[in-house]
Amino acid sequence: MEEFILHLNIEMIYFITIGLLLLLSYSFIAKSGYDERRKRRFRVQSLYRYQDKVRNRMHKKEYDDYFRSNGLPAFITSERFNTVRFLFLGILIITVLFEMLFNTSLMSMTNLVVLGSIPVLMIPKKPSPFYYLVKMVQKRYNREKNNEIYQFYNEMKAEFRSKGDKVGNSYHIIMGLLPYYKYIRPALEKMLPLLEKKRFEEAWTLFKDEINTPEANSLSIVMQEIESTGVRQAGEILEQKRVEFANSMYNNYKEYLYRRKIVIFSLALFGTVVVIMNEVTVFFLWYKDVMSVVNNLGQ
Known part of the structure; x- marks a missing residue:
């Protein structure tokens, strides 16, 4: 040893x-x-x-x-x-x-x-362990981005509700909100020049491609609708989509908790099996030694 x-x-x-x-x-x-x-x-x-x-x-x-x-x-x-x-x-x-x-x-x-x-x-690349490790990081990264998208919904809704007809255009609203974001901020910064030139469809398509999540795609569609509607309708659309998005996030979080429970249970089960196998191995070795001694005495 x-x-x-x-x-x-x-x-x-x-x-x-x-x-x-x-x-x-x-x-x-x-x-x-x-x-x-x-x-x-x-x-x-x-x-x-x-x-x-x-x-x-x-x-x-x-x-x-x-x-x-x-x-x-x-x-x-x-x-x-x-x-x-x-x-x-x-x-x-x-x-x-x-x-x-x-x-x-x-x-x-x-x-x-x-x-x-x-x-x-x-x-x-599949089936490398590193690929699946990165996928775990990606899921957490996407959750953080979705949390900020939900925050963006709330901020936009608050702007339309508090200022009414005096609300600014999306360019000035996003400029004021930029410091509060971390994960979606690079995408918002890239689309600002397009918003300034009133190329709204290109700007939100860029946002969707940069974030690359279903939630970002939904926000892109909603914001393109808002750009072509009145203030009151925009507020109603934002509230409706915010509720849908909140329900989606809640369901995703429930799935995450379920997956985590399965992982914890699997690890606990594996540890239990290892402990039991150790005990079985010790008993088997003891039984083998005892039978060997008995056989020697019988001879």
Whole structure:
């Protein structure tokens, strides 16, 4: 047991050391262009061209669009994402080459397989685990956007109810509401120039495409109707759609609670099964030892 723990610790130390060395090497190359002495030493123009070439190879617009549309932090870019994937692949290659050259075993075959499978499992496509992890983030992100859309309904309704015929156009209303939003704010900012030019249909179509949820599509249709109706009718339409939207959010929240209950129950059931299996295994081993002793006595 002690030898196993010692071997495991050595593997972890090796893994961490190789990873740090690769990261330090990348950091050294990336930052060398900012040091005047190193600029002259490494031929800065060649270095810049090499860095741009590496970035272009690591960059994948499809991944960037996927990350942004699913609400992942701006820090996660395709370049950084692919760098991490190739980092794991580089550690695997270095480890295998080292073992082949020096005829030694630094990592078990299981760990090598796990290390090699990580870059594949990180591909954001079905049936990769990373894909489903991002989907979980997306659901939460969409809930936040829908909460702000519901808030937008309330704010617009309050504007029409409180100011009546003196209510401003949608451009000035949205300009005043922008500071109160976080998740739908980028889409609202993009559509403001179109609203200013009174290109309402294009503006709300842009909003619908940027948010990309059924609720955003519903709001887009409602706001296009409001732009072509009177103040009183607009207030009635907003109130009607707000009630429908509130009911939809309530039903979605009930489904979310039900799914969460299923997940919690599954985890609890899995833990219970593991505990029971441990007890059964202990009993089986005890029974096996007892029967072995009985058989030896019988002989």
